[in-house]
Amino acid sequence: AELMNRIPVIWINIQDCDGNTEALIRSSAPTVDELILDYISLEYQETLMAAAGDQAEKCLEDAVKEFKGKYLLFVEGSIPVKMEYAFTTGRHPETGVERVKRLAKDAAAVIAVGACASFGGIPAAHPNPTGAVGVMDVVKGKPIVNIPACPANPANIVGVLLHYVMTGSLPELDSLLRPKFAFGYRIHDNCERRAHFDAGEFVEEWGDEGAKNNFCLYKMGCKGPFTFNNCSIIRYNDGTNWPIGVGRGCIGCSEPDFWDKYATERPV
Ligand code: SF4
Ligand code: F3S
Known part of the structure; x- marks a missing residue:
């Protein structure tokens, strides 16, 4: 039409x-x-x-x-x-x-x-x-x-x-x-692992018990607290999944200079 x-x-x-x-x-x-x-x-x-x-x-x-x-x-x-x-x-x-x-x-x-x-x-x-x-x-x-x-x-x-x-x-x-x-919120504000952050439950090593239980990825370098984007709400591929949903931290891909600044496993 x-x-x-x-x-x-x-x-x-x-x-x-x-x-x-x-x-x-x-x-x-x-x-x-x-x-x-x-x-x-x-x-x-x-x-x-x-x-x-x-x-x-x-x-x-x-x-x-x-x-x-x-x-x-x-x-x-x-x-x-x-x-x-x-x-x-x-x-x-x-x-x-x-x-x-x-x-x-x-x-x-x-x-x-x-x-x-x-x-x-x-x-x-x-x-x-x-x-x-x-x-x-x-x-x-x-x-x-x-x-x-x-x-x-x-x-x-x-x-x-x-x-x-x-x-x-x-x-x-x-x-x-x-x-x-789309960019008015931090990833961290709407993250499905946020309750674990608040409870102090973190993945400490890839593949550990925390990783198996979908604990917060902050200690593995997640940059969700510094990144503005709506993928934590709408996800990708028609809502199928998104980086934190598949178990790796956010690398801040919607921020300026993200590769040099955020795409590391170190917490900021
Ligand atoms: Fe925040 Fe990242 Fe932890 Fe999610 S996984 S609660 S964005 S630090
Ligand atoms: Fe989203 Fe990009 Fe981070 S897709 S979770 S802003 S690395």
């Missing part, structure tokens, strides 16, 4: 593993085909589009002209500012920085999807050979939304998109430009 005008979406990938696209195509409410057919008009997406090569690039350029000022630009992947020509597909010679800036110029807003596009992610980990940065370090003067995590939760991608489709505006954001509806 045609409920409203479908919002034109251009989705580009820079330095990434495509994990956020993989997560999105597992969205269940709505499914990705409902999303594409009923709510948005997906003009360009390297993984999902039928076109390839010059034909694909033509779709992109046509969409930029036709929907100037109206399309949402989704960016997946970090932007290499030191190895400018690397890790980018598309119109050569155009660097990743140039591609993001050019396509952001005529967008209504830019949505950075995943840890890499938001804050540089794993490519930005020390010693960051490619000079990886997030979208907000490159694009200025445009509304930007960050949907971090590795990968971004499809529920949060769809949440931002549908909020825009329904209201014509972006959701309320925190100081790191993350939507508050």
